[in-house]
Amino acid sequence: MQYKYGVFLFVGLLTLVFSCLPGRLLAVDPTLLLGYNNGVNDNPHNLSRLATHSGPKAVDDGPDSYADTRICVYCHTPHGGTPQTPLWNRKDPVRMGSFPLFDNGPDSARIAIDDAAITATTKYEPNGTNGVEYPNGATKLCLSCHDGATAIGEMANGVTITMTQSTITDKTKIFDPLDATTNDLATTHPVSFVYNADVAAYISAQPGKSVYSLPTDPDVRLDGQSRMQCTTCHNPHVDTNNGTTYTLPFWANYDSAGADEQADYDATCGQCHTDKGGAPFNGHNL
């Protein structure tokens, strides 16, 4: 009886624990995930020799080696990683310090959240101000390949893998502050800034601005410090872009499971960029 009781308790507990797995990794078409899934290796973030895409990947280093078929190692390591979670295996981008801040106007005017009215801890800061680096968090990790300058195959734990290309060369996929022909971080959506109720209220109060809200959908997430990062919209594990009917890359808010790109897109923007139909306009056509 006691034993039975324990089993029930244990099963109940297990149910609870497993139900808490992140929703974004459950119920996703496995062929969109990083390799070793039914032999599909076309996820651009699969950098192993097995990858079938045309981007950078490991060079085949002989039949006896498994080093060139590893997938996770490019970002994660169980030992010897950086202090940053999750078990992070990337060095800082070599361009740290020169990434431009989002700039929404002339003479390097910052966006409203840069205004002095927002306290130093909750605004968007240039590199190192108040001890906060820029970019920070997950964005910094993404840029350790997507700056087009940091070697992809040189990991933080000392492992080095020879790659077919040492850096990303597709200019549409990189943000190199020293190369004007790549994406300009100053004009893309701002990242690495604290976005909390204070900031949202502040931007909403700017002339001509609509109402800004905090995201509630768990697929559109701020990081642990309430910062907006690349990962707010993108999930680096799930390759959602099929090149035809669904072109949003690594889209985190994948509720339509590939059926309705526009709905997923709108639902993402609409998490923060909202209008409650208040003065001076009354919403219609929504």
Add this chain to the structure above:
Amino acid sequence: MKKLVLILLAGFVGGGLLLLSPADAMRNVGRTVLDGAHGDRQLLPRTCRACHRGMAMAIRGEEEVCYACHGSQDERDKMRRAGLLGDGARLDNIAREFRKPYRHPVEKSRGVHHPQERLPEEQVNAARHVECVDCHHPHQVDRDQPFRGMVGKRVGNFQGAIENEYELCYRCHAESANLPIGSTNKHAEFKQTNRSYHPVEAEGRNLYVISLLPPYNERKENPGDVTRMTCSDCHGSDDASGPQGPHGSNYAGLLRLNYDTSDERPESRYAYELCYRCHDRTSILSNESFPYHALHIRGNPAGTSCHTCHDAHGSSKYQYLIRFNEEVVSPTADGKLEFKATGIGTRHGSCLLNCHGVEHNPMSY
């Protein structure tokens, strides 16, 4: 045992709740910033991406972004092929309007507009600029409501919504500290405390404007009477079938119709076409309001423009929009330059001035 079942149940129910996509419960349909014409999915099937294309999300208000749909047919076809523009839209070529000689010079400034700028401008040395987004709110603009969503006049620290078109124009053409030399404060010209003004801010003060053509009227007497006007009644495209609004025009002053303001010229319907749109040419030339109207306008051999004696916006000093153009009209030998009206709206008065060599000291009517 009951307890066990409860614990199990709690576990499964809790798990089940979390396995449901919470997004379904949270999804707030219609929580979007896009409203008005640009919020119409028939027109912009890909919503935000129509303008915020690719990774370049920041738009600084430069006109090229707008020209993708509001420019040439070629540009529009590109947008249609990319699935960014719906088929149902009937769009004018606004870019062409902005190539006309008299226009809001959107192409002249780059990177000057700032989304947080506060107008009217308070800095004397601030650069003058205009971009599409200074008159149109791209997220809110709607058919027949071109400036929907724009905020207008500042009242202390508060900026209210724009209700009348002139409030939008006044953002740059009234109390701006950086008005160019020779530009006037339009609010000062139209304000209701003036002796006379065209009825933009309010109905006019003169109840006897004899030359008015129907449906225009000094006061509302019959349904359909028009007693007020807007800036764009006079300022706008010279192409009657083209896009409305003061984007550009071939006529000086960004006017919809021709208005000659020079001296020494023959009268014709075309010369003062703008005025004759509302003011009956026959009435004016038959001297219904002023016995010497025809003499002044037609002259002998050449007359002078309406502009020589009238200011189309308003006059802070005199009735009947009288404000002399001092490039043509000069003071009398003893230094007087004055119009004296007899009473209010009596159509009698006298002038003290010197014009085309004729001393009026005074000349009465």
